[in-house]
Amino acid sequence: MNLLHARIPAGTADTAPMVAARADFLAAGAYRPLAEELARVCAESEGLVIDAGAGTGYYLAHILDAAPAATGLALDVSAVALRRAARAHPRLGAAVWNLWERWPLGDEVASTVVNVFAPRNGPEFHRVLRPGGLLAVASPAPDHLRELGDLVLAVADRKEERLDGTLGEYFARTSRTAVRRTTVLPPDQVRQAVAMGPAGHHLDKGGRRERLAAISEAQEVTVSFTISTYRRL
């Protein structure tokens, strides 16, 4: 369902090549530990679980597998991504929406909001969650994919402190978990890891496209995330 009629700035929604890279990369399993940890922290969810910036629905589908009494709603501004999300799980619906607008949902309708590497609209997280509801936010840690250097865009410093600051007015933090490991990515997956992230909007800068095409060997990389959970005040 595309509910969005407003124009959105270029470089906001993930493009078809970025979404294809993301779908192939995630299917190969390198970020499965993150999906499993998110599913674990959301397993008690019942009723509506909203994934804000859901992309292809990969994480929301894992959560719904772990939470049999839950129904999922994927929100994302990328219609291409949401076409995949809509097929990711039988209990998952999908709506194209700009997260910076007021969401097309009533107050206190959700038990859980999930946000994985996507824009964070604290006031809307708060408005749609019922009192005591769960907010689970995943972000890349500073050492995430560090071996790829400037092929990827740098993770902002002190992201966690800024996150708590942004959400502190509306939420109490209940946990913070690191999910970190090293893994070996074949060349195609290195290309996908770059193309599916923010650098995917900038492949023609700094010779990225040529440098990616030249990669011929598998590369060991650090995959490193932080999952923060909050209770709605």
Ligand SMILES: C[S@@+](CC[C@H](N)C(=O)[O-])C[C@H]1O[C@@H](n2cnc3c(N)ncnc32)[C@H](O)[C@@H]1O
């Ligand atoms: C880095 S991707 C993460 C996707 C998904 N959570 C995942 O990890 O596979 C960021 C997502 O946020 C979406 N996005 C960016 N700006 C948005 C906005 N203003 N409103 C809704 N979605 C947005 C993009 O289209 C993209 O799917």
